[in-house]
Amino acid sequence: MNNVFNLFGYTVSFCVFKQWARTKGIKSFVAPDRHVLFIDVDNMSLHDLVERLKQLDKVYRFGDIFIFKTHEDNQHWHVFCPSIFSTKEIVEVITQFNLEYIPYGLKNQGWVLRILPKDDRRISKPLYTYFIPGISGRARSIGHLEFLRAYYYCFERTAKRWGDINSKVIIEEYSTPNSGWLKK
Numbered sequence: 001m002n003n004v005f006n007l008f009g010y011t012v013s014f015c016v017f018k019q020w021a022r023t024k025g026i027k028s029f030v031a032p033d034r035h036v037l038f039i040d041v042d043n044m045s046l047h048d049l050v051e052r053l054k055q056l057d058k059v060y061r062f063g064d065i066f067i068f069k070t071h072e073d074n075q076h077w078h079v080f081c082p083s084i085f086s087t088k089e090i091v092e093v094i095t096q097f098n099l100e101y102i103p104y105g106l107k108n109q110g111w112v113l114r115i116l117p118k119d120d121r122r123i124s125k126p127l128y129t130y131f132i133p134g135i136s137g138r139a140r141s142i143g144h145l146e147f148l149r150a151y152y153y154c155f156e157r158t159a160k161r162w163g164d165i166n167s168k169v170i171i172e173e174y175s176t177p178n179s180g181w182l183k184k
Contacts, residue, residue, distance in 0.1 A: 019177070020176065020177060021175070021177075022173060022174070022175055023114055023117065023173070023176055024114070024173050025113050025114045025116075025172055026112065026115055026147060026169055026171055026172075027111070027170035027172050028105065028110045028111040028113075029170055030084050030141045030143075030144075030167045031167070033087050034086065035086075035087060035090050035110055035111065036080070036081060036082050036085070036140075036144045037062065037083065037090060037093060038079065038080060038081075038111045038112070038113045039093065039094055039097050039098065040070075040078060040097075040098055041077040041078070042075065042076050042098070044075060046067070046069075046074065046130060049079070050132060052097075053132060054132070056093060056096060060085075060089060061136040062132075062136055063135065063136030064083070064131070064132070064133055065079060065080070065081045065131070066079075066080040066081070066082075066128065066131055066154055067079055067080075067128075067129050067130040067132070068126035068128055068129055068152070069126065069129045078113050078114070078126050079097075080144075080148065082141050082145045082148065083139070084138055084140065084165060085138070090105070090111070091105075094111075110170070112174060113126070114126065114176065115151065115171070118176050126152075128152045128153070128154055139164055140164045140165070141164070141169075142164050142166050142167060143167040143168050143169040144169055145164075146169075147169045
């Protein structure tokens with residue numbers, strides 16, 4: 001972010017530089033043009049997030065949704081839906097929350113949700129917080145469901161059913177802005 005302003009007749013500019021940290025995350029990819037739904041949501045209460053997801057569910061028929069808290073301020077969340085969507089549908093849904101997240105997924109053949117800490121936050125990994133049950137009729141990714149079960153101990157409605165796809169889960173190491181040093 002560059003800012004330029006006039007101060008006592010002098011042109012002053014300054015920049016805010018972000019530090020980058022390496023971390024690991026789970027990738028949304030299931031098959032070409034098929035992904036599970038990941039959304040990175042900032043600056044929203046849990047109540048507002050749940051209400052918005054319920055509204056969007058009327059259009060997209062998500063199925064089960066798992067919500068994880070990613071910061072102790074209760075305003076940062078990861079949304080994880082193991083139902084399988086086309087890339088077009090994923091982009092349409094993410095557009096409702098976080099436009100910055102879209103280009104990354106399109107460029108890298110899938111979106112990534114962080115599973116390890118990225119800075120000095122007190123939450124060591126995203127914390128499983130809320131479950132929204134749903135019925136979608138969509139196939140689900142067995143690999144992503146098993147990841148939820150093993151890593152986050154999420155057991156709600158994770159039994160295999162007809163139409164589910166056996167998929168491998170990709171864990172990816174990546175760089176992400178480390179904003180821990182910018183605390184208020």
